[in-house]
Amino acid sequence: MSSGILILFVAALATVFFYSRRHSKLPLPPGPSPKFFTGNVHQLPKKEPWLMYTTWAESYGPIFSFRVPNRQFIVLNSLQSATELLDSRATTYSDRPRRWMYTELARRNLTPFNISFTHPYFKTYRTVLKASLSSRTIRSYQLLQTEQSRVLLDGLYKSPEHFADQIKRNSAAVVLYLAYGWKVTQNDDYFIGILKEGSEISAMLSQPGRWLVEAIPSLRFLPSWFPGAGFKRVAFDLGQKLRRVDTIPFKWSKQQIRSGSYTHSFVSTQLLPEDGSTVSAQQEEITKWCSQGIYAGGVDTTSSSLTSFVLAMVLYPEVQKHAQAEIDAVVGQDRFPTFNDRDKLPYIGALMQELLRWAPVAPQGLPHHAMREDVYKGYRIPKGATIIANILAISRDKEMYPDPLEFRPERFLGPSPQLDPRKFIFGFGRRACPGLHFAQASLYLNIACILAVFTIAKPLDERGEEITPPAEFEDTGVLWHPKPFKCRFIPRNKDLMTTLSQ
Numbered sequence: 001m002s003s004g005i006l007i008l009f010v011a012a013l014a015t016v017f018f019y020s021r022r023h024s025k026l027p028l029p030p031g032p033s034p035k036f037f038t039g040n041v042h043q044l045p046k047k048e049p050w051l052m053y054t055t056w057a058e059s060y061g062p063i064f065s066f067r068v069p070n071r072q073f074i075v076l077n078s079l080q081s082a083t084e085l086l087d088s089r090a091t092t093y094s095d096r097p098r099r100w101m102y103t104e105l106a107r108r109n110l111t112p113f114n115i116s117f118t119h120p121y122f123k124t125y126r127t128v129l130k131a132s133l134s135s136r137t138i139r140s141y142q143l144l145q146t147e148q149s150r151v152l153l154d155g156l157y158k159s160p161e162h163f164a165d166q167i168k169r170n171s172a173a174v175v176l177y178l179a180y181g182w183k184v185t186q187n188d189d190y191f192i193g194i195l196k197e198g199s200e201i202s203a204m205l206s207q208p209g210r211w212l213v214e215a216i217p218s219l220r221f222l223p224s225w226f227p228g229a230g231f232k233r234v235a236f237d238l239g240q241k242l243r244r245v246d247t248i249p250f251k252w253s254k255q256q257i258r259s260g261s262y263t264h265s266f267v268s269t270q271l272l273p274e275d276g277s278t279v280s281a282q283q284e285e286i287t288k289w290c291s292q293g294i295y296a297g298g299v300d301t302t303s304s305s306l307t308s309f310v311l312a313m314v315l316y317p318e319v320q321k322h323a324q325a326e327i328d329a330v331v332g333q334d335r336f337p338t339f340n341d342r343d344k345l346p347y348i349g350a351l352m353q354e355l356l357r358w359a360p361v362a363p364q365g366l367p368h369h370a371m372r373e374d375v376y377k378g379y380r381i382p383k384g385a386t387i388i389a390n391i392l393a394i395s396r397d398k399e400m401y402p403d404p405l406e407f408r409p410e411r412f413l414g415p416s417p418q419l420d421p422r423k424f425i426f427g428f429g430r431r432a433c434p435g436l437h438f439a440q441a442s443l444y445l446n447i448a449c450i451l452a453v454f455t456i457a458k459p460l461d462e463r464g465e466e467i468t469p470p471a472e473f474e475d476t477g478v479l480w481h482p483k484p485f486k487c488r489f490i491p492r493n494k495d496l497m498t499t500l501s502q
């Protein structure tokens, strides 16, 4: 380490030490014992931190704390603690923590996920996204969702072994159309390719433990040419690439609008207001970032959930039979389920709730940030602390969901249903997910249509005997996907399937 870095390192430690001694009136929530300099870094896994948090919650209770250099974490493991802080005290907890590499150095501070609660754009983002993704507004995309759902069914029929890729294509196609009016027509779609590159870069820049500057923020002041400051050049280059990812689809959409031959989309609605008013440069910038929020928030989340649905059907054939019986009774066997059938299919509705609970897509949501010091249940929540809502622990709370690892849609039916997981799966306070209606609409249609025409079955071994895949998940940054698994899509309504190619 060069002497410059050493001086900055000592200065950073001194700041942390001084800061940690300043407030001592009330205790922090309990938690695992930290080491003097590095806190709890040595106990944190590189992957799936929510599993460790859930184990710690068993020892330390519904609210615990731990620290890493330069950051105090508070983890909320019960629905009560999460709603009492993040919902009821939303003005204190709706900011996002700064991530030096990703948000600041690569300049991603204006994305809807990262924008500060106090930034003048914040309220406009929320208003625009909520209005454009409201349950009423998204009805105008039902035709597109239906078209893409048919493409998915066709793909599952023709190459069932690639079901996970077909599902990803479906989510990306729907979201690209919603955001920009871009129609995906082939598997190696150009926009899907660049957006995939974008999410890989974002994951690299946000990877916990990878960048020293997160632990010693003063390193960001080093000039880029300084020995050891290569991370600044990396952040700059990758930030540039990400800007390209944001700009290409947005520019394409603008060009279509200008040429007059555009399809209705989020961007067209924003850039061509109904009252005919002129859109300012600032409104245009807001539209660009919000369209980025739609594709970045909408693709991997819904595809992960739909892949978990396939896994759940493989593992719980009796649930699948029950759902298919409901579809056959309500919809019949000579047409596909539509959005109009949704209210008449309560078991499918309960299956979706159970899917969101059983395989939470974002098991620790996104981090919130305490904007001022607070007190909760006799504990001090320091200003600047990063607050994690442990959605995984809440969804597996045995008091709310007996036998939480079992996939049981019946939980949400009958006279005393268990708590609706949509109360927490989509996050909290003023940062709660604006895409929840759109995500559920996509999930509903795909689930109902897949079950109408296929039975999803366990894979067979070389002797022709069924193998049960394990219910295992892996993380990709903040999201949780099922680990790759095999299954069979057995057509159960060939007549309906043949209508796809007509």
Ligand code: HEM
Binding pocket: 112, 113, 114, 129, 133, 175, 293, 294, 295, 297, 298, 299, 301, 302, 305, 361, 362, 365, 366, 367, 425, 426, 427, 428, 429, 430, 431, 432, 433, 434, 435, 436, 438, 439
């Ligand atoms: C199963 C599907 C989905 C799940 C489980 C999910 C979950 C979440 C969660 C937990 C958050 C963080 C909330 C918080 O900080 O407390 C979030 C934020 C967000 N989601 Fe979703 N999401 C899903 C689908 C979507 C879709 C389809 C879109 C867009 C079309 C979307 C757009 C966003 C955006 C823009 C944010 C950032 C909000 C902000 O920071 O103000 N999400 N989502």
